Each structure stands twice: as structure tokens, then as C-alpha cells.
Amino acid sequence: MSTSSLVLILVVVAVVLIAALVTGVVLTRRRRISLTQKEEAPRPGGYQASSGISLTPAAPEATTAEAVAVPQVPVPVERPAPVEHPVAERTEVDGQPGVGDDASVPRDSEKRGFVEVDLPEEASEVEEIEPTSGRLExxxxxxxxxxxxxxxxxxxxxxxxxxxxxxxxxxxxxxxxxxxxxxxxxxxxxxxxxxxxxxxxxxxxxxxxxxxxxxxxxLGPKMDRSLKALPHAGKPAVLLVVGVNGVGKTTTTGKLARVLVADGRTVLLGAADTFRAAAADQLETWGKRVGAETVRGPEGGDPASVAFESVKRGMDTGVDTVLIDTAGRLHTKKGLMDELGKVKRVVEKQAVVDEVLLVLDATTGQNGLTQARVFAEQVDITGIVLTKLDGTAKGGIVFQVQRELGVPVKLVGLGEGADHLAPFEPGAFVDALLG
Ligand SMILES: Nc1nc2c(ncn2[C@@H]2O[C@H](COP(=O)(O)OP(=O)(O)OP(=O)(O)O)[C@@H](O)[C@H]2O)c(=O)[nH]1
Incomplete structure (x- = not known):
């Protein structure tokens, strides 16, 4: 072999070695980007937004129970699952395109080298929530x-x-x-x-x-429509959400949690609907979306026990508000109505129930009134949430239900969207009706 051939071979070997070294460094750096966890910024005390819902603490308690000073424990927030690279969606299996495979990458397509791509922005942990003020408008x-x-x-x-x-x-x-x-x-x-x-x-x-x-x-414009959702006497406010099946209790509880978090409050959800299997999952999902913990019990378990545990946990972690979702129950079933009374009594062993919100489906019309009367007898209703007003031409039920029960409509549901729950304001409501 001549000297010049030897030099040529050495040059080629040197070039290959340098190329391998550069590729190695690049790959190591890239891997480091995907594995290093970003320093987590401390979570502020909740998303702040001006609230259109007036929140008040309940009247001072008659009991002399000492306020429990509980340290604030940050609520654990679940991280979103990592975003899959689009390559996972490729559909070709044997190099042959099939129906609907237009977007797949053909096997014989030109290979790409390294390309600079924008990394996706990190998803925020807690969703942005629409301000509650002016929602009805x-x-x-x-x-x-x-x-x-x-x-x-x-x-x-x-x-x-x-x-x-x-x-x-x-x-x-x-x-x-x-x-x-x-x-x-x-x-x-x-x-x-x-x-x-x-x-x-x-x-x-x-x-x-x-x-x-x-x-x-x-519409009784002077009625007190403030939500008694602020802590008092060192304990969280406790709100019980009740009503017949399918009126929108769980959805309303979730939407309400968003309203409170938007106002900078800390919230704990109690899934006392142990009857419907999916209800606790549904509530937990709402909770995760705003960084709120959900306490749940075994399916078919005692709802009063879940409600009790929720309030206990809320007191231990020092949240501002405990929202308890209860199972749908027909007002005509005495046993189920008695059970609701028990849930309330059990909670009252350790904290005041500040609000009992009766959820009524506006599309059911007069039947809603009958339900309201029976629920009011069983547990003192302090406020009404009228859901599904978006799906009915009978918005007039708002007038009647307040008049019949002497209890204010505090919130209205105007859609299935997460922020489609609005504080009820007589003036804005009438303006919306009159166009
Ligand atoms: N259009 C509309 N749909 C609503 C509204 N509120 C709730 N819903 C829908 O009503 C359905 C029932 O809601 P849920 O929250 O599961 O009702 P629930 O009272 O908890 O049901 P049970 O636990 O079975 O008694 C869901 O599809 C909701 O999206 C609203 O204001 N407008």
C-alpha cells in the first residue's frame, strides 16, 4: 500500500470518528432536555379573578368550640401525561397504505436528518378559569x-x-x-x-x-344571594349539594369549585354520591382540573361517612370550603330523603353546614317545585341552583320557585361548559330575557 493511500485511509477514519463524536454529544444533550425536570415554581394561593359571586362567611356559630389552627398543606396536583410524539399515530404496518392512511409516512420517503423543532409549551397545571363577574351578561x-x-x-x-x-x-x-x-x-x-x-x-x-x-x-332583588362559602371560626365552610337524579349536582359542584378557586379559595370535594359508580370519578376529574383534592368512599358505602371524612380532611388540611356532592334521590322515596337528613346531621357533628344548595333542572318545570317543597322539609334549603336554563323556553320557573319557597336562586346553569355557571342577578336576567 502506498503512503498516499495510507494517509487517505487515516483521514477517512479521522473524519468518521469526529462525526461519531459530534453525533454523540448532540444526542446526549437532547436526552438531557427530555429527562431533566424543570424546577417547579411555588403554586400561588389559587388563580385570582374578580368574583361576581358574593362570598360571605356564615353567621358566627353559637358554639364555643375552639378554632383549630391547621397548617396549610399544599394540595397534590397530578401532572398531565406526557404528550406523545405524532410518530405514534403512524398507521402503516407493512409499507402498504390502507384506507385512511393518508397521513402516514411512506416507507420509501426521503429520510430527514436533524431538524430544529419548537418544543411544545409546558401545559399549565391548573386550568384558567373565566372570571365570574358579568358571566350572566x-x-x-x-x-x-x-x-x-x-x-x-x-x-x-x-x-x-x-x-x-x-x-x-x-x-x-x-x-x-x-x-x-x-x-x-x-x-x-x-x-x-x-x-x-x-x-x-x-x-x-x-x-x-x-x-x-x-x-x-x-324576582326579589333584595334577597340575599351571597354564597356562604368562606371559612369561619377556624373551620372551612361546608356546602351540601342536593337534588333528584340527573339534575346536574355533580356538574354544579365541579363548576362551583372552579368559581371558588377563581376567587383564590382552597377547596376540597366530598364525593358522597356513593350510589352512581361514575359520580366520584366525575367529581375527582373536576377537582383535578382546579387542583382540589377529592375525598371518596367505597362504591355503595355510607354517604354520611364520606361526608364526615370530607369535612374532617378539610379541617385537617385547612381548606376554605368543603363542597359535598350527594347522590340523586327521588323526593318521593322516604328512605332516601331520610338518608339525606342523616348526611347533614353527621356533618354537623363537627362543623356547621353553611349552605344546602338544591339543584333543580329548569326543563322539568312545575315538577321542580314539587321536588323543592319536599327537599326543603327534609333539609333546610338555603339556596337554589337552577340548571339547564339554556335548554328551555320556560325561564319563568326562576320567578316561581323563589316565590314558592322563599329561598333565593343563587346560581344558574347555562350550559355544559366548565364555566357555564353564573351568579344569578335579577336585573341581568331580565335584560337577557328582554333582549
Ligand atoms: N345544557 C346543560 N346541561 C347541564 C347543565 N348542568 C348540568 N348539565 C348536564 O346534565 C347532565 C347530568 O349532570 P350530572 O352533574 O351528572 O347530574 P347529577 O345530578 O349529578 O346526576 P346523578 O348523580 O345521577 O343524580 C350532564 O350531562 C351535564 O353536563 C346546564 O346548566 N346546562
Missing amino acids: RLRGKLSKSRNAFGTSLLGLLGAGDLDEDSWQDVEDTLLIADLGAALTTEIVETLRSKIVGTGVRTEAEAQALLRGVLVDA
């Missing part, structure tokens, strides 16, 4: 069914000028169809009649202003 479109059937027809009738008996009958029918109930309908029609005669309404704008005033008054 923002979600007014969700009330379009009630607006069309109720507000628009009433405005059309009242703005049409001189009203004869037939027109007043139409006004009355419209109110009845919208589920305002006979007594309230009569009252509203009489008030409208006397005001229209007294003031001589001529234009639609005048009719709208007059109608607005009468409807807002009928």
Missing part, C-alpha cells in the same frame, strides 16, 4: 329560547299600543307558558295593567322599561 345568548318565547312576545304585545282584553289574555298566556305560575302571572298582569294605564305607555321602549321594572321586582 356574557352568557345571555344561552337564554335565547326563553327570550324568544317570553321576552320578545311580551314586548310585541305591550308595545303594540292600546291593549284590548284579548291582548291582555295573550300577555297572561305568555307568562303562564313560560312557567311563572297562575298566582304570579295574575299579580304581574294586574301590576302591568295599572302602570300602563297610569303612565300611558306608547312606544316599545317605554313598554320595555316598564316591563323590566315589574319583572325585576317580581
